[in-house]
Amino acid sequence: MDEDTTTRLRAKLAAAAERDGVLDVAYRTVDSPVGELLLAATEAGLVRVAFARQDHEAVLENLAEVVSPRVLRAPGRLEEATRQLGEYFDGQRRSFDLPLDFRLSRGFRLAVLTHLAEIGYGKTESYAEVATAAGSPRAVRAVGTACATNPLPLVVPCHRVVRSDGSFGGYAGGPEAKHRLLTMEAA
């Protein structure tokens, strides 16, 4: 099967699946200044953003297991997310306006992610501050875990959480990516 036929047939399949309500997880990949990103959305909204170093194949397998095995490459559903991320990396966008599906996060981790949305562009908070804001001042380590396992990095800005001593701390996208994002936002 040549590439044109493959592209045409896959696009037709994705459209038919969307029409019939069986496209449970649509995904695509996009290039970005922090490497290739995988974007995935359910019918409810964006459900996963993953960096290349997180192994896209493993991420899709996990989505198939946890959400639904009805996973297809279907860029159409991710057009708006792709556009807004592009604007963000161009320095033209300071917050995202996208429907988000938080089904991959529960309990305290979800509380942490909900708070992260309130940290504005160009601002940072320490892990301890986030723990307090999320209602468990002593759960500093758990905040670290919540950030490290954030299923929606960039859009839910876990890169804005840094160590109390001012150093950057870890990041699912790698320390260089976190450094790059914070430098970009501070400019």
Place this chain on the structure above:
Amino acid sequence: MPPFDEIVTEYGAMVLRVCRAVLGGAAEAEDAWSETFLSALKAYPGLPADANVEAWLVTIAHRKAIDVRRAEARRAVVAGEPPDRPSTLGRPEDWDGDLWAALGALPDRQRTAVAYHYLGGLPYQEIAAITGGTADAARRAAADGVKKLRSTYPGSHRVRAVR
């Protein structure tokens, strides 16, 4: 259970070849391909973990090819096809027109048996389960079909190499 996308990547080309062999026309084959994978996507979450995915897809493709053929038959032919012009660019994609034409000239039973065995890679037992009849009958139909292809298709040494 792997993401459905992997199933499309792994078996997409096989299903298209089977649909082409059974239906002849490229446009009809593409319709059958879409219907096959849409139907498979719907049923996928319920597929047993130990299922033979290849046989499962060929079974669906078989039904969809029959549906497409019936729909074609119901559609009245009003005007003839526009005349084909000879291509100056060689064969499009991996489509060997002579082979597909030779396949299309086979009787239904032989053509489907050849398609499911040589293109779909199914054992005769599985083919019998899909098309009805016995494994022996499927083996004979495939053997007769290949024998006929050897006499009608000039590059018949390639028949086994299609997969």
